[in-house]
Structures are given as C-alpha cells and as structure tokens.
Amino acid sequence: MRFRILGQHLHSAIAVLSIVEAAMFFAAVYAAVIARFHVNVSSLPDLRAIRGAVWPRAALFSVVMVTCLLAFGLYSPRQRARLAGLALRVGLALGTGLVITATLFYLVPALWMGRGVVTLAAIGGLCGVTISRAVFSQIVDEEVFKRRVLVYGAGQSAAAIAGLRRRADRRGFHLAGFVPANLQERAVTLDRIEAPGKSLVQLCRELEVTEVVVAMDDRRNGFPIAELLQCRLAGLDVTELLSFLERETGRVRIDVLNPSWMIFGQGFRRDPLRRITSRALDLGFSLIVLGLALPVMLATALAIKLEDGWRAPVLYRQRRVGLGGLPFMLFKFRSMRTDAESDGRPRWAQKGDSRVTRVGSFIRKTRIDELPQLLNVLGGQMSVVGPRPERPEFVSQLAERIPYYVERHCVKPGVTGWAQLCYPYGSSERDSLEKLQYDLYYVKNNTLLFDLAIVLQTVEVVLMGKGL
Numbered sequence: 017m018r019f020r021i022l023g024q025h026l027h028s029a030i031a032v033l034s035i036v037e038a039a040m041f042f043a044a045v046y047a048a049v050i051a052r053f054h055v056n057v058s059s060l061p062d063l064r065a066i067r068g069a070v071w072p073r074a075a076l077f078s079v080v081m082v083t084c085l086l087a088f089g090l091y092s093p094r095q096r097a098r099l100a101g102l103a104l105r106v107g108l109a110l111g112t113g114l115v116i117t118a119t120l121f122y123l124v125p126a127l128w129m130g131r132g133v134v135t136l137a138a139i140g141g142l143c144g145v146t147i148s149r150a151v152f153s154q155i156v157d158e159e160v161f162k163r164r165v166l167v168y169g170a171g172q173s174a175a176a177i178a179g180l181r182r183r184a185d186r187r188g189f190h191l192a193g194f195v196p197a198n199l200q201e202r203a204v205t206l207d208r209i210e211a212p213g214k215s216l217v218q219l220c221r222e223l224e225v226t227e228v229v230v231a232m233d234d235r236r237n238g239f240p241i242a243e244l245l246q247c248r249l250a251g252l253d254v255t256e257l258l259s260f261l262e263r264e265t266g267r268v269r270i271d272v273l274n275p276s277w278m279i280f281g282q283g284f285r286r287d288p289l290r291r292i293t294s295r296a297l298d299l300g301f302s303l304i305v306l307g308l309a310l311p312v313m314l315a316t317a318l319a320i321k322l323e324d325g326w327r328a329p330v331l332y333r334q335r336r337v338g339l340g341g342l343p344f345m346l347f348k349f350r351s352m353r354t355d356a357e358s359d360g361r362p363r364w365a366q367k368g369d370s371r372v373t374r375v376g377s378f379i380r381k382t383r384i385d386e387l388p389q390l391l392n393v394l395g396g397q398m399s400v401v402g403p404r405p406e407r408p409e410f411v412s413q414l415a416e417r418i419p420y421y422v423e424r425h426c427v428k429p430g431v432t433g434w435a436q437l438c439y440p441y442g443s444s445e446r447d448s449l450e451k452l453q454y455d456l457y458y459v460k461n462n463t464l465l466f467d468l469a470i471v472l473q474t475v476e477v478v479l480m481g482k483g484l
C-alpha cells in the first residue's frame with residue numbers, strides 16, 4: 017500500500033514507522049514529566065494546574081523531531097546508509113530537533129517544560145527510535161507491507177517492471193507474475209509467465225493479487241476491456257504501466273513514456289495560487305539564508321582572493337537556460353581557474369576535475385559555491401526548487417538526442433531539486449537522461465509541500481557531505 021504525502025508516494029511500512037515514532041516522541045514527553053516531577057499518571061491533572069497542559073508540549077516536540085528525521089533522509093525509501101551512517105543521521109536529527117525545540121520554548125515561554133524534562137524526553141526518544149529502527153529493518157521487506165502485483169503483458173513494456181533492480185524501487189510490491197497479452201509477447205523469463213486458460217479475475221484470486229498493471233506493447237488489438245472491468249468491479253486496482261513506475265520509482269520512465277499520458281494524466285499544475293506560493297517560498301527562503309550566510313560568503317570571497325590574487329574575480333557568471341528556454345546569467349562563487357575554458361570550448365565538469373582550485377574544492381564539497389544563486393532566485397530567474405539549469409550549448413545537444421528534454425523548461429530551474437536528491441552528480445548524456453526522468457516527475461507533481469520536503473531533505477545532502 018502507498019500513501020501520497022508532500023508530493024511523494026510513501027510505502028506503507030515507512031508511513032507506519034513515522035506514525036510509531038511520532039507516538040514514541042509524544043509519549044517520551046509524558047514519561048519525562050512523570051520521571052522529572054516524581055508524579056504518577058493520576059497526578060498529571062494537578063501538575064497541569066501548576067505548569068499547564070502537557071499535550072501541547074508533547075505534540076510540538078513530536079512534530080519537530082519527526083520533521084528533523086525527515087530532513088535527514090530517515091524516512092526516504094532510498095536510504096542506503098549502513099549502521100554507522102544511520103546512527104550519525106539519527107544523532108544529528110535529534111540534536112537539531114533539540115535546538116529547534118529549545119528555541120521555540122524560549123520564544124513561547126508558556127510552552128517551557130524545563131531542561132530536565134527536555135533532556136529526559138530526548139533520551140527516551142533516542143531509545144524509542146533505536147528500537148523502532150531495529151524492528152523496522154527486520155520487517156520492512158515482509159509481504160504484509162507489499163502489494164501483490166500481476167502484470168498484464170510480457171513484452172518489452174512489461175520488461176521495464178521485470179528490470180527493476182534497486183531494492184528501493186521494489187520495496188512496495190511483490191511481483192506475482194506476467195500474463196502475456198498475445199503469443200508474440202515474450203520479453204520476460206518464462207518462469208514468471210502465468211499459463212493461459214483462466215480468466216484474469218480468477219487468476220488474480222488464486223494468486224491473491226491486489227493490483228493489475230497493464231503493460232501491453234500494442235493496445236490497438238485485443239485490449240481486454242471486459243476482463244479489466246471485471247477486475248475493477250471485484251475490488252482490484254488496475255494501473256497503467258507508466259503510472260505504476262512513476263509511483264514506485266519516483267521518476268517518469270522516458271523509455272515507456274507517451275504524450276497522451278502527459279496530456280490526459282493528473283498533475284502539471286500551473287495555476288496562479290501555485291505561482292504565488294512558489295514565489296513566496298523563493299523570497300522568504302532566499303532572504304533568510306542570505307542573511308544567515310553573509311559571514312560565510314564574505315569569508316569565501318576573501319579566501320578566493322587570497323588564493324588567486326586580489327584582481328581575480330570572486331563570482332563566476334555563466335549563461336544558463338531557464339523558464340521557457342530563455343537564457344539568463346547564473347551566479348556562483350568561482351571554484352575553477354580563470355583559464356578553465358580558455359579555448360572557448362564548453363566542457364562538462366568532471367569528478368576530480370583538475371581545473372578546480374583548492375578553495376573551489378572545499379566550497380564545492382560544502383555547497384557554498386551555490387549560495388550566490390540565491391541572487392538569481394531573488395531576481396526571479398530561478399526558484400529554490402526546480403531542475404538544475406544547464407548551459408545553452410549542452411541543452412541544444414541534449415534536446416536533439418533525448419526525447420522530452422525541453423519539457424523540463426516549463427518550470428523555473430532551481431538551486432536544489434528532486435533529481436539532485438535522487439541521482440548522484442552526473443556529467444554525461446546518460447546521466448542527463450537519468451536525471452531528466454526525476455525532473456519530469458517533479459514537473460508533474462510539484463506543489464508547495466513537495467518543495468518544502470525537498471528543501472528539508474537537502475539539509476541532509478549538505479550536512480552529510482553528499483553532492484547535489
């Protein structure tokens with residue numbers, strides 16, 4: 017089963033985990049109050065008369081802590097960190113949550129619980145999260161949390177499901193088998209193909225299937241309208257291949273994409289309210305971050321000058337393609353030598369690029385070089401969240417070779433984005449193809465809440481030293 021929250025499809029197992037941990041943090045505050053003031057549950061009403069109700073404080077503590085866990089990627093189905101990495105993320109998330117909670121309690125004195133209560137609640141929350149994560153790691157892949165899926169089709173389109181290899185992409189479903197739509201469809205292994213001779217709804221009952229995915233190579237002949245209708249009336253979900261892949265993988269698969277799905281499908285909202293909320297987030301976030309990061313930006317400018325000389329430029333200006341395919345001038349802290357492209361030929365930036373300076377290597381790793389892009393956000397050429405803007409020379413090449421590439425320009429480019437979170441830094445045509453699939457997912461599903469979720473998860477990328 018899947019839940020759609022903040023523009024993302026969450027596995028039922030992860031949704032249950034978040035609810036359990038929220039309840040643990042809530043209960044941890046009550047346990048801390050009881051331990052700190054040496055009262056029992058029946059005495060809590062008397063304590064309320066002195067210090068106020070406990071539940072608003074417990075609710076605030078729970079919301080802040082769960083939000084911080086989300087920000088550090090601890091509810092991401094694509095989390096691949098080992099035990100040490102998970103422990104570090106949990107520690108940083110809870111530490112950040114404590115700072116935020118203490119700040120909120122300071123700003124709203126009526127909510128203050130005392131340092132002892134907050135400390136005990138944090139310790140209780142840490143113990144609860146440790147237990148819940150240990151249990152979750154054991155049961156996350158159990159069948160109870162997975163949908164049993166039968167694929168109608170066994171050709172090249174159906175092979176897109178059979179070819180899913182990443183654990184995160186397969187975590188939400190169990191593949192019961194494939195039913196060939198005709199005798200010619202045989203692109204999946206024979207051991208997964210169900211023998212013909214039974215009706216589709218009967219086969220679903222025998223295999224205990226809860227969802228049928230239609231993945232026919234050719235729908236013009238022999239489309240099983242009557243059988244699929246029987247499945248729907250029997251309470252089974254019937255899903256088109258592309259929608260299924262979008263839901264399970266968090267991207268739009270270009271190899272099976274057709275224009276009609278984009279034309280008639282849900283999403284792709286561009287109403288005035290969406291534009292207003294997007295601009296409000298851009299302005300608010302940019303002004304806050306620029307204000308907080310001003311000392312870091314001044315120190316970066318000084319470091320660049322000390323390394324390359326006082327006449328060396330601090331900012332790097334480069335033409336990029338923005339909304340509607342229109343070019344704009346992007347600002348970044350200069351991280352390469354001034355003669356990086358002295359021959360006039362544009363080149364992809366490579367990992368370990370020899371053109372990167374010592375200061376440039378540091379500010380790239382810490383993402384400080386991206387901070388001047390907030391000036392582009394204030395100027396309206398970029399948004400906080402969106403596809404990464406590319407150079408015009410690369411865009412013209414990629415648009416010729418990759419279908420639907422220009423569709424990413426129907427929204428403003430962003431400082432961070434869904435593709436940057438889900439796919440590692442890339443510098444090739446193949447990488448551009450992979451990232452485009454995540455960009456199209458964002459273009460289709462972008463909302464204010466999805467933007468906020470991406471901003472929160474970007475915190476993990478920056479603090480854990482990952483590359484955008």
